Amino acid sequence: xxxxxxxxxxxxxxxxxxxxxxxxxxxxxxxxxxxxxxxxxxxxxxxxxxxxxxxxxxxxxxxxxxxxxxxxxxxxxxxxxxxxxxxxxxxxxxxxxxxxxxxxxxxxxxxxxxxxxx
Amino acid sequence: xxxxxxxxxxxxxxxxxxxxxxxxxxxxxxxxxxxxxxxxxxxxxxxxxxxxxxxxxxxxxxxxxxxxxxxxxxxxxxxxxxxxxxxxxxxxxxxxxxxxxxxxxxxxxxxxxxxxxxxxxxxxxxxxxxxxxxxxxxxxxxxxxxxxxxxxxxxxxxxxxxxxxxxxxxxxxxxxxxxxxxxxxxxxxxxxxxxxxxxxxxxxxxxxxxxxxxxxxxxxxxxxxxxxxxxxxxxxxxxxxxxxxxxxxxxxxxxxxxxxxxxxxxxxxxxxxxxxxxxxxxxxxxxxxxxxxxxxxxxxxxxxxxxxxxxxxxxxxxxxxxxxxxxxxxxxxxxxxxxxxxxxxxxxxxxxxxxxxxxxxxxxxxxxxxxxxxxxxxxxxxxxxxxxxxxxxxxxxxxxxxxxxxxx
Numbered sequence: 001x002x003x004x005x006x007x008x009x010x011x012x013x014x015x016x017x018x019x020x021x022x023x024x025x026x027x028x029x030x031x032x033x034x035x036x037x038x039x040x041x042x043x044x045x046x047x048x049x050x051x052x053x054x055x056x057x058x059x060x061x062x063x064x065x066x067x068x069x070x071x072x073x074x075x076x077x078x079x080x081x082x083x084x085x086x087x088x089x090x091x092x093x094x095x096x097x098x099x100x101x102x103x104x105x106x107x108x109x110x111x112x113x114x115x116x117x118x
Numbered sequence: 119x120x121x122x123x124x125x126x127x128x129x130x131x132x133x134x135x136x137x138x139x140x141x142x143x144x145x146x147x148x149x150x151x152x153x154x155x156x157x158x159x160x161x162x163x164x165x166x167x168x169x170x171x172x173x174x175x176x177x178x179x180x181x182x183x184x185x186x187x188x189x190x191x192x193x194x195x196x197x198x199x200x201x202x203x204x205x206x207x208x209x210x211x212x213x214x215x216x217x218x219x220x221x222x223x224x225x226x227x228x229x230x231x232x233x234x235x236x237x238x239x240x241x242x243x244x245x246x247x248x249x250x251x252x253x254x255x256x257x258x259x260x261x262x263x264x265x266x267x268x269x270x271x272x273x274x275x276x277x278x279x280x281x282x283x284x285x286x287x288x289x290x291x292x293x294x295x296x297x298x299x300x301x302x303x304x305x306x307x308x309x310x311x312x313x314x315x316x317x318x319x320x321x322x323x324x325x326x327x328x329x330x331x332x333x334x335x336x337x338x339x340x341x342x343x344x345x346x347x348x349x350x351x352x353x354x355x356x357x358x359x360x361x362x363x364x365x366x367x368x369x370x371x372x373x374x375x376x377x378x379x380x381x382x383x384x385x386x387x388x389x390x391x392x393x394x395x396x397x398x399x400x401x402x403x404x405x406x407x408x409x410x411x412x413x414x415x416x417x418x419x420x421x422x423x424x425x426x427x428x429x430x431x432x433x434x435x436x437x438x439x440x441x442x443x444x445x446x447x448x449x450x451x452x453x454x455x456x457x458x459x460x461x462x463x464x465x466x467x468x469x470x471x472x473x474x475x476x477x478x479x480x481x482x483x484x485x486x487x488x489x490x491x492x493x494x495x496x497x498x499x500x501x502x503x504x505x506x507x508x509x510x511x512x513x514x515x516x517x518x519x520x521x522x523x524x525x526x
Contacts (some may be wrong), residue, residue, distance in 0.1 A: 007398040014221035023526070037365065037381060046384035050229040051392075062371065114366055 021037055022117050025075055027066045032082045033061050036106035043101035052093035054090030060086040075116055089108050125335055131260025136347020137354075139219040140212070140309035140404030140463045142375055142395065143456055145351045147524065148302045150369040152294060154278070157286030157352060159303045163310025164348030168340050170474055173481045173492070173500065175336035178323035179485040185320045185477065186416035189466040192476035202417050204469035209314050209410040211462035213441055214448035216403035217243070218455025222372045223396045233450065240446045243403055247438055252424040254323045259401025265394030268379050268387055269353040273311045273379040275382035276360035283356055301521035305460070305512045308467035308472040310351065311507070314402075314409035316444025316473065325425050330490060354378075370456055407445075411437035460523055467514040470507045478504060 038055055041047045060083055067079045085102045093100040148156045178184055183191075186205075190198040223234040228235075246255060292299040328336065356376045362369055369375065372395065379391035408424075415422035415434045421433040429435075449455060478500045481492045494498060 026366065027368065029366055033365045034367045034374060034377070036175075037361075037367070041377075041380055044384075047380055047388055048385060051373070051376065051380075051388060054226050054229055054376070055371070058371050058373050061284050102378060109364070 007017070011052050011053055015059035021072050021075065022071050023058065024072070025108060028063065028070075028075060028079050028082060029110050029117055030090070031063045031086075032078075032110035032113055034104045035059055035082065035086050036103050036110055039085075039099045039103035039106060042089065042094050043095060043103055046080060047109050049094040052099075054094070056086045056089040060090070075113070078109050078113050078116075082113075085109070098106075125307070125338050127257065127331045128335060128339050129346070130264065131257045132148050132339045132343020133260070133264060133350070135256070135260035135263055135398070135401050135405070136344055137266055137350045137398045138212075138309075138312065139216050139399050139455070139459050140305075140312055141351050142219075142354060142372070142399075142414045143370075143459045144302065144463065145354040146358040146362075146369045146375050148306055149355035149360075149502065150362035150367060150374075151524070152292055152299060152302065153359040153363045153402035154286035154356060154446045155292045156299075156306060157283060157355065159306040160310065160348060160351050160355060161287060162506065163307040164345060165499070166307065166311045166506065167315060168344045168458045169496070169499040169503055170311070170477060171319050171344055171439045172317055172337060172340035173338075173477055173496065174320035175282065175328070175340060176333060177480050177487070178320040178475060179328035179332050179336060180261045180330055180488070180490045182324065183324065183480070184324050184412060184416050184487075185317050185473065186413045188480045189473070189476045190417050192243065192479050194473075195233055198417060201472040202413060204465075204472060204521050205220040205313060205317070205413050206410055207414070208312075208407050208447070208462055208466040208469050209317075210441060210444055211313065211458055211465065212314055213403055213406040213410065213445040214453075215459040215462050216399050216406060217442075217445050218449040218458065219372060219450070220396060222455060223392055224400065226373055226376060227392050227396070236446065236450055239400075240401075240442055243400070243407065244439070244442055246404060247407060247442075248428060248435075250265075251523055252322070255404055255424075256322065256403075257357060257419060259397050259404065262397035263394055263401055264348050265390045266398055267353075268383065268394060269350060270495050271359070272379045272382050272391075273356040274356055278356050278360040283359075295526045297517060297521040298524050299526045300513065301517045301524045304467055304514050304517055304525070305463055307506065308463045308470070309346070309515070311470060311503075312463065313470055313473045314406040315371070316477075317409035317412055318405040321408070321416070321423075325423055333490065333514040355358055357382075372456070375513060407438045407441045411435075428436050457523075460518075464514045464518050467507070468511050471504065471511050474504055474507060 043053045063083055070076045070079060084105050088098055089102050189201050217239050221232055224233050224235045273347050333349045358369055361381055362379055376388055376391045380388035414437050420433040421431040423431055480486055484491045
């Protein structure tokens with residue numbers, strides 16, 4: 001019983017529970033929406049370059065964790081697009097034009113991912 | 119006038135020092151997931167910590183006994199040792215989470231590498247613990263933590279539906295996944311009542327040599343300081359509910375918390391949020407390192423207390439150094455501090471009855487407390503919260519598994 005309990009807990013802690021495609025789509029949509037919000041503030045000059053770069057990197061790392069388990073081709077394409085946009089934000093965190101373009105594309109990606117999540 | 123001023127300063131420090139990484143993580147995640155539906159759980163948790171902090175402070179002031187003196191005396195050596203082991207495990211996880219959290223906030227401010235910042239944080243915490251007098255530690259981190267009031271401003275600026283917020287004060291079954299909802303109830307109550315706060319609070323009362331004449335100060339700190347501190351928790355939840363939920367954003371990064379203040383208030387909101395988080399989480403790290411050292415010293419009857427200076431209480435000093443080193447060893451492995459935070463809060467819920475039961479017993483013992491023993495109201499609240507804690511202690515770990523750590 002203790003062994004089974006330990007395995008169940010270890011699975012829960014390590015996040016090995018099954019993740020269905022809707023949950024994956026929701027997670028990718030969440031990262032895209034948050035990236036868009038971050039890019040919006042960056043485009044308006046309402047943030048610091050350090051925060052934009054570091055938080056975009058953190059979002060990209062979170063996305064990488066989700067992408068590893070994605071089988072759906074449409075979802076994989078959206079995730080790749082989100083990651084590419086976050087990379088652009090990391091590379092040019094103080095560029096308001098880049099941030100504006102990233103915001104637009106991430107908003108679209110968030111909408112598409114949320115659509116797949118339904 | 120100077121006494122009133124002193125009480126006001128203590129209350130301000132209690133407000134600024136109320137929130138730690140567990141409160142930040144659970145309140146923002148709950149707001150992003152359930153909006154304002156769990157406001158009532160924050161109120162329950164804050165009521166619990168107010169009830170038991172006041173009781174611990176009163177017991178310490180009247181009987182001159184801190185929490186683990188009481189636990190060993192009331193539970194005996196064997197059960198007390200089990201309680202000590204549980205408390206130390208939770209303290210260690212909490213400390214590891216806080217150290218990791220401080221490093222992440224510094225990374226968001228400076229852009230330096232996380233691992234380098236971990237080393238810097240542990241060294242800085244060690245220096246503060248070694249060099250700074252007790253009252254300075256309590257006040258400096260508490261006052262600077264008041265920068266978190268930016269989330270109160272953010273909550274208003276985000277213009278939430280106040281009718282829905284008001285409905286959140288009434289307990290409900292909630293919409294959405296009920297296991298996740300129940301997990302957040304446990305997390306929010308546990309984060310508010312995390313045990314290191316009462317270990318630190320009651321030991322602090324001994325450090326500051328409170329006596330029966332200081333019971334007014336104790337009540338002011340607990341009732342006003344912690345209650346207003348709870349408004350910071352509510353502000354975090356309401357801001358997240360207003361900004362993140364409509365956009366479908368999950369909140370499992372500390373940067374997301376800062377974003378909640380940045381979006382409505384711009385760069386100044388971002389900086390105040392990061393500075394507030396930095397001092398609130400650092401203060402909690404120092405409190406939990408001290409709490410670990412207080413517990414083990416009180417249990418084994420060693421000399422303890424910052425007022426004795428480091429050489430005057432060598433085993434106490436060694437105990438907090440060991441706590442810091444072990445916590446560093448945990449986070450330097452690369453484990454996610456947010457994950458450690460969630461585990462520490464859930465496990466602390468399991469350990470809470472072992473901490474609070476002996477306090478309730480001693481607070482009722484007229485041989486110790488004389489005329490300052492619990493009244494009817496104190497017992498009604500004390501017993502109610504003990505029952506709440508027993509229920510959530512039993513439910514905590516199963517909910518952790520069933521809700522997939524709140525992910526559904």
